[in-house]
Amino acid sequence: MHSVSKEEIHHIYNNPDILYEFTVVVVMKVIPLNIEAGISGFESPAAEYKELGLSLDQLLIINPDATFIGLAKGNSMEGVGIFDGDLLLVDRAEKLQQGDVIVANYNGCFTCKIIDKDKALLLSASPLHKPVTISADDEFQVEGIVTRSIRIHRKTKELSNVCFS
Numbered sequence: 001m002h003s004v005s006k007e008e009i010h011h012i013y014n015n016p017d018i019l020y021e022f023t024v025v026v027v028m029k030v031i032p033l034n035i036e037a038g039i040s041g042f043e044s045p046a047a048e049y050k051e052l053g054l055s056l057d058q059l060l061i062i063n064p065d066a067t068f069i070g071l072a073k074g075n076s077m078e079g080v081g082i083f084d085g086d087l088l089l090v091d092r093a094e095k096l097q098q099g100d101v102i103v104a105n106y107n108g109c110f111t112c113k114i115i116d117k118d119k120a121l122l123l124s125a126s127p128l129h130k131p132v133t134i135s136a137d138d139e140f141q142v143e144g145i146v147t148r149s150i151r152i153h154r155k156t157k158e159l160s161n162v163c164f165s
Contacts, residue, residue: 060148066093068144070103070112071159077101077112079125082149085159088112090144101146106132107139112146 061067070088080101082088090103102115106122113122113132122132134140152159 060089060150061091062147063091063093066144067091067147070110070146072112072149076124076126076129077114080114082112082125082146083151085152085155087150087152088146089148089150091147092144094145094147096142096145103143103146105139105141105143106134110143115142 057064068090070090072082072084072086072088074084077083082101088103094100096102096115096117098115098117100115101112103110103112104115104122111122113124115121116123116131120134122134124131
């Protein structure tokens with residue numbers, strides 16, 4: 001098993017054209033949470049844990065050879081639960097369907113939007129952002145379908161080094 005150094009992670013995040021394949025194996029313990037009347041708490045530490053026989057890759061990624069990770073920037077997709085700083089799992093092998101959340105190259109800029117295939121529109125999930133029409137003169141390519149988004153609650157040094165132009 002190969003572990004990824006901080007330098008390699010920094011290199012990956014600062015070179016989005018490079019795709020790296022690596023597997024993170026984590027033995028996950030599931031702690032059931034009982035939430036009632038707005039109060040949440042953990043069961044006793046002595047409670048039995050249930051062990052999942054899955055890695056995070058197996059749990060979250062359908063097509064590992066065709067999946068990359070993106071970092072969301074902005075507030076235009078909050079209506080579908082994607083917030084500034086969220087990690088996006090983007091699958092290039094999934095078939096594009098009407099209403100999918102996608103990452104696309106639109107006139108040289110990467111963007112995350114909802115696709116309206118019938119009307120050739122890129123839609124935000126916020127009323128603050130107007131739909132964008134995709135015309136024949138535009139440079140447009142779907143890079144992949146957003147299959148998962150992951151909220152980052154505690155920033156890491158590796159993610160804080162990611163720059164947006």
